Amino acid sequence: MSLLVEVFVREPDGKRRILDVPDGVYQSGGFESWRTTVWGSEFVRSLGARFLPVLAEDDLYVEAEDVPGFQREVALLRSRLDEFAHGTHRPRTVEEHRHQIDTRLRIIEESSRKALEIGGGVLIW
Numbered sequence: 001m002s003l004l005v006e007v008f009v010r011e012p013d014g015k016r017r018i019l020d021v022p023d024g025v026y027q028s029g030g031f032e033s034w035r036t037t038v039w040g041s042e043f044v045r046s047l048g049a050r051f052l053p054v055l056a057e058d059d060l061y062v063e064a065e066d067v068p069g070f071q072r073e074v075a076l077l078r079s080r081l082d083e084f085a086h087g088t089h090r091p092r093t094v095e096e097h098r099h100q101i102d103t104r105l106r107i108i109e110e111s112s113r114k115a116l117e118i119g120g121g122v123l124i125w
Contacts, residue, residue, distance in 0.1 A: 001031075002029070002030065002031055003029035003032060004028065004123075005107050006019070006021070008061075008121050009118065009121075019114075029107065029124045030100070030101075035056050039053065039056070039124075040053045040056025049076070049077070051069070060125070061122075062115075064119050067120075067122060068116070071109070071112045082098065084098075084101055
């Protein structure tokens with residue numbers, strides 16, 4: 001299984017509505033094991049991340065008003081990508097792991113941009 005990165009909006013009754021994703025759009029946020037080994041890792045926590053570590057315990061719902069802060073957190077991880085890959089890789093090579101993280105960060109960034117544009121939130125589950 002893999003984590004999915006989705007964009008949602010709040011309906012007038014407060015319920016979340018997940019937006020449809022066009023065919024062929026890759027929306028993986030990583031393997032299920034990444035909840036603890038990558039997004040909830042000690043390395044990510046040591047940087048002061050507060051959103052992505054939630055995945056170690058639960059699904060992550062980033063509400064519309066929190067998307068800018070979430071984007072800053074993702075940008076921080078991207079700025080430390082080499083250290084991030086070294087600090088969380090197993091059993092792949094560091095280069096393969098770095099590529100996987102880079103791909104997933106790009107997916108999260110694209111979803112966050114879309115959410116910000118429409119006043120929605122981001123769900124990773």
